Amino acid sequence: MPKGYIIGHITVNDPDAYQEYITRDTPMIAAHGGKPIVRGGPSEVPEGAVFDRHVIFEFPDYASAKALYYSKEYQEVARIRRENATSMIILVEGV
Numbered sequence: 001m002p003k004g005y006i007i008g009h010i011t012v013n014d015p016d017a018y019q020e021y022i023t024r025d026t027p028m029i030a031a032h033g034g035k036p037i038v039r040g041g042p043s044e045v046p047e048g049a050v051f052d053r054h055v056i057f058e059f060p061d062y063a064s065a066k067a068l069y070y071s072k073e074y075q076e077v078a079r080i081r082r083e084n085a086t087s088m089i090i091l092v093e094g095v
Contacts (some may be wrong), residue, residue: 001060001061002061002094002095003058003059003060003061003062003094004058004060004061004062004064004091004092005037005056005057005059005065005090005091005094005095006029006055006057006065006068006069006090007055007056007089007090007091007092008053008054008055008056008087008088008089008090009049009054010051010052010053010055010081010085010087011050011051011052011053011085011086011087012050012052012085013084013085014084015082015084017080017083018081020080021073021078021084021085024065024077024080024083025074025077028053028071028073028074028077030056031063032059032064032065032068033059033060034057034058034059034064034065034068035053035057035058036055036056036057037056037058038054038055038056039056039059040054040055051064051086051087062091062092062093062094064065065091066091067093069089085088
């Protein structure tokens with residue numbers, strides 16, 4: 001079965017407030033079987049919109065990635081990200 005992925009491109013506007021988002025979303029990701037593949041680190045954007053931070057989380061399957069993202073609990077925490085960062089979040093099924 002193909003894995004599922006959540007990919008985030010993020011520019012944090014308020015690092016102190018954003019830390020609460022990281023603290024609260026990390027256990028939710030793990031509870032849905034997700035694990036970090038990329039979480040920050042050096043990067044460059046040779047083409048397209050520029051964001052400061054990039055993350056990729058791998059899930060057992062696409063349904064698990066979607067279940068996390070659309071859950072009521074995650075959406076409550078995602079509000080913190082939306083208020084303190086500019087981001088683009090992508091859900092994708094692997095091969």
